[in-house]
Amino acid sequence: MIPTLQIYNSLSGKKEIFEPIHPEHVGMYVCGPTVYNDVHLGNVRSFISFDVIFRFLKHLGYKVRYVRNITDVGHLQDGGEDKISKRAKLERLEPMEIVQKYTIRFHDMMRIFNLLPPSIEPHATGNILEQIEMVRDILNNGFAYESEGSIYFDIQAYLKKHPNYGHLSGRKVDELLAVTRDDLKGHSDKKHPADFAIWMKAEPEHIMRWKTEWSEGFPGWHLECSVMSTKYLGDTFDIHGGGNDLKFPHHENEIAQNTAACGVAPAKYWVHTNMLLMNGRKMSKSEGNTITPEELFTGDSAHISKAYSPMAIRFFMLQSHYRSTMDISDDALLAAEKGYHRLMDAIKTSNNLMHSSVIKSGVLDAHLIPLIEAPMDEMRDDFNTPKALAALFDLVTKINALNTGQLDINQVSSPVLQRMKETLNTFVLGIFGLKDDRASAGDTSTLDGLIQLLIQLRAQAREDKNWALSDRIRDALTNLGIQLKDGQDGTSWTFV
C-alpha cells in the first residue's frame, strides 16, 4: 500500500490527494532546456526540485516514468528567429553542433548536481514526424488554419468548444487580446493576435527544415512538448512540471493543442516551481545581477566571497519550498554550507553508532519514533523539503548526543537505532540526492591511514604534555582543511 501524498495542483490552485491514473505507476513530464546556451542557475533549481520529486515518488513505491525533453529546434525569440539558429551563426557552427555542445554541457551540469537522469529524454528533432501528425490532427479537427505556409492554432475556433482556455494561467482571452493587439505587426498572416504557430515556414536561410504538404519548415515550440509528453506517457498522464514562467503561454497552449488533437487535456496535475532571486532581485544579465554555476564552483564572482561545492548549493536550494521564491546570497550560501557539513557529518556518526548487544526496548524510543517518522510526513505534504530537513536536524541532534554519550545509547532499542540510521541515510542521500563532496580529491583510505598516524603521534605528545607539538600537528592539519575533533573516546577527523 503506497502512502498518501498531497500535491499542489496549479490547475485547481490547491493541494489535492495524489491519485495516479494507473495504480502504482506515475507518468511525469518536465519541460527540459533549450540547448542554445548554458543552463541558468534558476533552471538548475527547478530541475533539482523535480529530481527530488522523482526520487520521492520512487521511494513511496511508485514505478515512475520521468520524461524530460531537449528542445533543439523551434524555440523562437523576438523577431521570430530560432534561438539555436541564431546561436549557430554567432558561434559559426552548424545548429546541430550547437545542440550537441550545449546538450553535453547540460548533462555534465546535471551530473555535477547529482540529478538522476530521466527515464526518457527525447529530442524535438527526433520526433518531427509525430509533430507533423499532430499538426494534421489539429487542422482536421478544425482548430488551426494555414497562412502563407505556416499553420496557426485558431484560438477563436478553439474557444467556441473549449471556453476554459486560459484556466491554468488564470487569464481571460479578452485581456490577452488587449495586450497583444499592437503585436500584430510582425505576424500579419495571423487571423487573430492570440493565435500561435504550430508549424513555421522556414525562411530560405533557415537550415533546420522539414518537408510537409504546407511548406518546408519546422514545428512550433509549444507543439513539441504536446507531442513528446503524450507519445511517451499516453494521451493523459499524471504530472506535468516546469517553471512557473512557463504557465503562459507554453503550458496553456500545450493543453489547447492536446485537447484540439485528441479531445483530452494531457496532465492531471500541473506542478510549477518558483523563481530564484539573487540579493533580493531577479537575476538579470543586463543589470549584472547574475551568477553561473561555474562561478559558484570557482568563487570567481563579485557576488560571493568563496567557492561553493555543488552539494552545498543543492542543500541550500532544498532549504526552501519549491513553490516559494528563493534568494541566493553569499551569507545564505555560507550558512547553508555549514548546515550541509553538519548534516553529512551526522550521517557518518550515525553509521558508526553500535550497540554492544541487542537491546529490545528503550525508554528513549517513544521520544525518538516521532522524529523518525516526521521527514516522511513532511514530504508527503506537497514535497515540503524545508520542513523535512528541519525534522532531520532534530534527528541529527539526537545522533550527536548518543555519540558523545550525552544520551545513553543503551536506552534506545536496537530496531529504533537502526531506523534512525536508515531515515537519515535514506532521506539525505536517497531522496535529497546529497552526497559528501568534501572527500572527492584522492584516495580516502590512504589519507585516513596517514591522518590516523598523525592522530596517534599527537596523542602521544598530549600524554607527554607536549602541547607545542600536539598543537603544531592540529594547526598544520587545519591549514590543510582537515579538522580534528577530540572526543571522550579518542580523536576523529573531518574535512572542513
Next chain:
RNA sequence: GGUCGGUUGGCCGAGCGGCUAGGCAGCGGUCUGCAAAACCGCGUACGCCGGUUCGAAUCCGGCACCGACCUCCA
C-alpha cells in the same frame, strides 16, 4: 497599464487563526591542557494603517515596497 504572488528576528527560510520550525551568526554554560566539535540553555520576528475574533504573523480592507506573468525565459 492588466493579472497573480510575496513582505517573518543579524542572514536564509518554514509556518498560514491559539501549540519551540530548522540552518547560520550572537550570548551563557557543560566537556577539554587550550581550542574546535558536540550537547544544554538564552535572546532578538512576523511591512504600515484599520477591521473581524475571546484570541491574528496567520482571515478581511486600504496603503507602501518587492517580484512574476502578459514578449524569449525554469
